Amino acid sequence: MKHSILSANGLCKSFAHNGGQVHVLSQVDLELYERDFTVIMGASGSGKSTLLYALSGMDQATAGQVMYGGENIVDAVEKRLASLRHSDFGFIFQQMHLVSNLSLLENIVVPGYLNKKVSVNQVKARAEELLQMMGLSHIKSHLPSQVSGGEQQRCAIARAVINNPKLLFADEPTGALNRKNTTEVLNLLTDLNQSGQSILMVTHDIRAALRATRLLYLEDGKIVGDLPLPDYSLEEEKSREAQVNAWLSAMEW
Ligand SMILES: Nc1ncnc2c1ncn2[C@@H]1O[C@H](COP(=O)(O)OP(=O)(O)OP(=O)(O)O)[C@@H](O)[C@H]1O
Ligand SMILES: [Mg+2]
Structure with missing residues (x-):
């Protein structure tokens, strides 16, 4: 029996553009489950990052x-969202956004x-354990x-x-990496997931998509494949x- 971790109901996102509105997400209904490695694919501009x-409450x-x-x-206020980002959610991006004048260890513990x-x-203690796991000690x-x-x-x-x-949450975490580093990062994400970490990742990379336990396909701001x-x-x-x-071909990827 799967346990729900987060759900979206009728989720819409529009941006003001050139005096009009661009509707990027239209009425998305989605339930995410604990321990899943959910991966969102879709054409560029389909709204993956926006979703x-x-x-994740990074954008309203x-x-x-x-x-x-x-x-x-x-509806949460910024203070509550900041607290969720600290304690309940984790984020990885294509650009790592590490603090350049802090060591790797210091970046991890902050x-x-x-x-x-x-x-x-x-x-x-947790930082040392993670450094070991990531091969960075x-x-x-x-x-x-x-x-x-990759490091x-x-x-x-x-x-x-x-x-x-x-x-x-991960948005194109392998987007800036070469093949070898991509494999290492994907192996780590897979290990984390198989030890119980729930993950939601956006990717263009089929090798990354292969790590999913659930693949979603987004088209024009709607989920059309699951x-x-x-x-x-x-x-x-x-x-x-x-x-x-075969599934991606059926989605006309
Ligand atoms: N701040 C913004 N203002 C106006 N339009 C935006 C804004 N952010 C995103 N968009 C538009 O929303 C659409 C979806 O963008 P989004 O970044 O979610 O796509 P994506 O699926 O992640 O694409 P990619 O695969 O290229 O990263 C695009 O057409 C984009 O131009
Ligand atoms: Mg994107």
């Missing part, structure tokens, strides 16, 4: 509801220190500019999960790729 930002929807833990976060629910020692004192793009993104992932978020998949395993990647490719 991710509206669902124009109409509709986003229910999280019994609360409609569309959101932990801002979280009043845990002690400094707990944050430090030996370079934890380096500045972001002194490590590769920076692994650091950004560690920072995003330092507070054990209920839901991890494909459940078993947990990813390398042995089954070939057959999974064929299935996902």
